[in-house]
Amino acid sequence: MRNRVPPRLAGGTKKSQRLHRGLLERAKQVQSVTREGYDVSKSFPWYRTGITQGTGVTANRATPIVSSQVVGGAFGESAFKNDTDDDIEVRRFTFLTFGVNDDFLARVGVKIESEKEDIIKKWLPITSLHTDPHHYLVGSQHQGIWVLPTPYFLQAGHTFTGRIIAPPSATPRTKELTITLRGYNPIDFDPIIMATTTTFPAAGYNTFSFTENRDGPLRDMIIEEISVGLSDVSDDFAGLAFFLNQVFILFEPPEGPKWSQDIRTPFCSLSTQMSVYGGITNGFYQPIVVHEPTNPIILSPGQSIKMSVLPFETEQSAQIIVTALGTQRGKRTKS
């Protein structure tokens, strides 16, 4: 499939002609792009998000507090189910809340259970799970980079698109976002950056697309990173303290399975690096807890990870957003 000649060819420059020739002759070369022993063109990022309401109580501890399972499907299924035909390597969990004080996640317990065993069977405060000493525990950031758990092979002539929905609060809706794909050409290893801008919709969703790969020089691209940031960093950010918490993007790659099922994943749940303009002393601190198992948790098709949360004594109520992130593996190309 990847060897067919894309419908639109590049312009007449010498470089694009060379690239075009390379494209036609590239079959073996492209098939050899591997990462960790797997064919890049058959491995895909995978993530699932579950949202549950952590309801606190204003009374004392004697008041019963009900735990809730993090579910994603319509039938009370775990949000973190492998509904693909391939193995999933779960490499990262992200825990996030909206609009409450910064101590909320420290007062919510979590239990985790896989098909094979209880991973955590006592209520452990979520902040105990954090494993990255240098990751900011705050989501009030304005630029984020997501290093994909596995590179994505974007074919020449195909368009990478996505959708963005309205943020929960009104302030960011006037802002413009820049979304960037970063990677390289698998034939000559030249770096490639494609950027597009979009705005938040008032309601529903806006779509965005990266047309350079469709209209520009004919080339494949191995996407390694996706970044999201404000186009205008001169603005007053005091009112945007929750910025990346409120960016809900669904990426829609042209080939392969969907990376995610719905659009409820905040971009900061995916980000591996975040930065901020103007310091982080304004506004709330929104805790993000990132847990990366030392080795991936393998989910065979149909298997799931069950997760429950329980607010300890707290006067706050908030949504708890949990994202499991990893790789959908195709066939291993070498042992």
Next chain:
Amino acid sequence: MIRNYLPFVRQQYFEIPTGTRDYARIPIFSTGGGAKVILDDFSVWQAVPSITDSPLLMRIGVMGYKYFTEDFQAVQAYSNGHRPLCSRWNFPKPYRMYPGQKLRTQITRMQVGSPIDYPIGIMFNGIREKDQRPIILYDTDEEAKASQAVSALNDMTLATPHDSSILLYGVTVSQWSGDVLNRTGVGVQIWGPDDRQWIETAVYDGAPAQIGLRVIGPPTNVMQLGEQNGWVLDPKQTFTVEIINTNAGTEGVYLTLRGVVEVEE
């Protein structure tokens, strides 16, 4: 012989009156036969941070030898690392535990003011050597307790599974706040399977103590050491620090040294 690496954290606190100097000698780890000590990092943390000036001058060395620099340098001059933002420590080398072995931990809540109570938890993450699957050792105290209360966390959830040895790669203690400027931590003590104390971030006069390096808020100075930089000592040697306080008032200083001891099993 199989080599194993015992993690350790040693923390000392002392107060230096204005215009004077003081010494800290940090005995690393009495292993009784360890092969070598690999120092991971060293931090200096002022109890009351000074942002604009540098009232502390420091030199470091090994007791019984010359200092690495004869002249005192500003504490900041030694800093070459990131400031960690949470109570997490990745061990420089993984620690192996065998079936039947178990960790013992104790955590002292240090937060004062409101909110005064919060649950506490500790988590070690690693892998089973048998099948390379990830594993978590953990324990938690769900009960709300007042500041200064001590939680002994000793459940069997801190024990090695019966069917495989494990490698531990790091430890995290729950954190009550996502506020990166908040300086309050917890006192942490961890004992290994032989009941030897690995980690002690003791509680001094009610002042906040940290697990290893949850040292946040400027000017926190972290000095990355590491085997690759030659920071390998004999277990009997003592890491020595000398500090001069040039500030107008007394300075309280926390010194934290982290590393691993190589032992043969």
